[in-house]
Amino acid sequence: MKTDNRILAYVLIFAGIIILIGKFLTFGTFLALVMIIFGVRKVRTMDVKIGYTLIAIGGAILLLEHLALFIGIVLLSLGVFYFRMRAVQRHEQMMKRHSFASSLKWDRVPFHLQSQSLWHVIGESDIDLSLAMLDEPETPLFFQGVMGDVDITIPDHIGVEIEATVLFGHIDVEHDKETGFFNKWTWRSPHYELTEQKVKLNLSYIVGDIDIRIH
Numbered sequence: 001m002k003t004d005n006r007i008l009a010y011v012l013i014f015a016g017i018i019i020l021i022g023k024f025l026t027f028g029t030f031l032a033l034v035m036i037i038f039g040v041r042k043v044r045t046m047d048v049k050i051g052y053t054l055i056a057i058g059g060a061i062l063l064l065e066h067l068a069l070f071i072g073i074v075l076l077s078l079g080v081f082y083f084r085m086r087a088v089q090r091h092e093q094m095m096k097r098h099s100f101a102s103s104l105k106w107d108r109v110p111f112h113l114q115s116q117s118l119w120h121v122i123g124e125s126d127i128d129l130s131l132a133m134l135d136e137p138e139t140p141l142f143f144q145g146v147m148g149d150v151d152i153t154i155p156d157h158i159g160v161e162i163e164a165t166v167l168f169g170h171i172d173v174e175h176d177k178e179t180g181f182f183n184k185w186t187w188r189s190p191h192y193e194l195t196e197q198k199v200k201l202n203l204s205y206i207v208g209d210i211d212i213r214i215h
């Protein structure tokens with residue numbers, strides 16, 4: 001029964017995508033969509049390497065077939081980024097950055113953590129908050145982009161609130177996985193209100209791989 005429901009879900013997703021991009025549908029697009037759907041299925045069955053390879057190849061074919069559509073997605077993501085930033089203008093010292101590609105390696109040596117917002121087309125972030133030296137009682141972090149690979153380690157002595165949204169991909173929190181389409185996960189550490197230092201993480205990607213470890 002579960003297998004039948006899963007097949008039905010893939011059929012409905014596939015039909016919806018065809019309706020949305022029907023006029024763009026070519027053999028290459030059809031092949032790319034099939035590869036992406038089977039890639040998601042492989043990821044769900046823990047065959048991660050093959051799954052992400054299929055997803056990457058399918059995404060590359062879609063990019064080559066529909067460059068204008070990809071540019072539109074990038075512009076849409078950037079527009080949403082600026083719109084969301086209006087809601088946090090009260091943090092006047094917040095650092096705002098945007099780039100095509102970025103790589104954050106905040107998991108090796110102690111570092112000062114400041115309020116900031118980051119947008120990128122392609123981004124990789126490795127963050128260990130146990131190494132963070134916080135300059136504010138409450139530090140908001142906004143990471144948003146088209147494609148992102150985020151690994152975060154959360155210690156016990158910092159109050160953390162997380163809201164993660166991935167349109168396509170997976171969110172893994174202490175082996176509790178959400179994979180597929182339209183994934184959203186929210187979490188707040190039990191002692192959040194009692195801690196003197198707090199971090200608010202807002203992660204939002206169109207295609208994302210988010211792994212969160214709680215220590």
